[in-house]
Amino acid sequence: MSGIYIHIPFCKQACYYCDFHFSTSLKKKDELVNALAQELKLRKDEFKNSSVETIYFGGGTPSLLTNVELQFIIDSVYKNYKVSANPEITLEANPDDLSKERIIELSKSPINRLSIGIQSFFEADLKLMNRAHNANEAKECLSVATRHFDNISLDLIYGIPGASNAQWLENIETALRFGVPHISSYALTVEPKTALASFIKKGIIDDVDDEQAHEQFHMLKAKLEASGFVHYELSNFGKEGFFSKNNSAYWQGKSYLGIGPSAHSFNGRQRGWNVSNNSKYIKALQQQQLPIEVETLTQTDQYNEYVMTGLRTIWGVSLLKVENEFGIDYKDYLIEQSKIFINQQLLYIDDKHIRVTKKGQFLCDGIASELFKINKA
Numbered sequence: 001m002s003g004i005y006i007h008i009p010f011c012k013q014a015c016y017y018c019d020f021h022f023s024t025s026l027k028k029k030d031e032l033v034n035a036l037a038q039e040l041k042l043r044k045d046e047f048k049n050s051s052v053e054t055i056y057f058g059g060g061t062p063s064l065l066t067n068v069e070l071q072f073i074i075d076s077v078y079k080n081y082k083v084s085a086n087p088e089i090t091l092e093a094n095p096d097d098l099s100k101e102r103i104i105e106l107s108k109s110p111i112n113r114l115s116i117g118i119q120s121f122f123e124a125d126l127k128l129m130n131r132a133h134n135a136n137e138a139k140e141c142l143s144v145a146t147r148h149f150d151n152i153s154l155d156l157i158y159g160i161p162g163a164s165n166a167q168w169l170e171n172i173e174t175a176l177r178f179g180v181p182h183i184s185s186y187a188l189t190v191e192p193k194t195a196l197a198s199f200i201k202k203g204i205i206d207d208v209d210d211e212q213a214h215e216q217f218h219m220l221k222a223k224l225e226a227s228g229f230v231h232y233e234l235s236n237f238g239k240e241g242f243f244s245k246n247n248s249a250y251w252q253g254k255s256y257l258g259i260g261p262s263a264h265s266f267n268g269r270q271r272g273w274n275v276s277n278n279s280k281y282i283k284a285l286q287q288q289q290l291p292i293e294v295e296t297l298t299q300t301d302q303y304n305e306y307v308m309t310g311l312r313t314i315w316g317v318s319l320l321k322v323e324n325e326f327g328i329d330y331k332d333y334l335i336e337q338s339k340i341f342i343n344q345q346l347l348y349i350d351d352k353h354i355r356v357t358k359k360g361q362f363l364c365d366g367i368a369s370e371l372f373k374i375n376k377a
Helices: 027-041 067-082 100-106 123-129 134-148 167-176 195-201 210-226 245-251 279-285 299-311 320-325 328-343 359-371
Strands: 002-008 052-060 083-093 114-121 152-158 182-187 230-233 236-238 253-258 262-264 270-274 290-294 347-350 351-355
Touching: 002 245, 027 067, 027 253, 027 351, 052 067, 052 245, 067 083, 083 245, 100 134, 114 123, 114 134, 134 152, 152 167, 152 210, 167 210, 182 210, 210 230, 210 236, 210 359, 230 245, 245 253, 245 299, 253 270, 299 320, 299 351, 299 359, 320 328, 328 347, 328 359, 351 359
Parallel strands: 002 052, 002 253, 052 083, 083 114, 114 152, 152 182
Antiparallel strands: 182 236, 230 236, 253 262, 262 270, 270 290, 347 351
């Protein structure tokens, strides 16, 4: 199984917390769409031995593309790759782009899953983050989208300065009222060089309270699990049958192709990343060149990557897989390094898999880094 991720590097405006690659100018949109199709064509041999099961439009804001442009890119995938009978085709979208007419249009296209960037149902939160939509648009688009799509995910952000636990609970309950089968939720992270980091430094916005974010994470987990959601990855909750196939492939170490400026690719042994510059990306593709850098992962890199992604999921880290793919020394090292966290009830071993406990979930990235092996020259 393989997946294709397509990065659409355009946004109406910059969210204060975002450090992804995007442009607020749409001047090069036509050239960019043609360049995406060209990259798909030039890289078709990378997937010649496997079929594409997921196509994911991420960004940026993919819902800024017209249906004609989206269809053109999807057609380019079908023209150059073997695609499975029922691929999961996801479009990330913002509420302000999802009018009733647009949702109905999209429901008639090959796109069968929407991932909607709600973030919060409170006006003050949306203004603090500089989101392009308002609370009313968030609710209106969900009420229409749920009538036309079965497979919908929405994003929520917790740990927002000034947002109380009571407000966070109301956000979760509002999301649940729409009956969506998947929710992705992330702690507000202050990335360097973002507007948010600058505002906090100047005292314009309060800093993120890590303790409150921790509390809100556990509120989210308790509420969603009580409502029939499975917490299958640190930031993702889904009803049975509605886990994100695209993202699950990442976490399980399957191959994926990243198309577009700044997009990353992985084939199990090598990681590649495209140039994070729209003009350079377009120019290279116009000259039939791939604007990509590639690194070959060492065995230790591959082990560390597996531990990091595995611990974030309900599937955990398979000791059998570690032994088979990396050797007995790696397995023994992993078990030895895990002991301190098992004693602290942050990890446990079950059915030859190492998994995080509920207590350890919020800390799992830090725990994973303690289980890493160091590359030796």
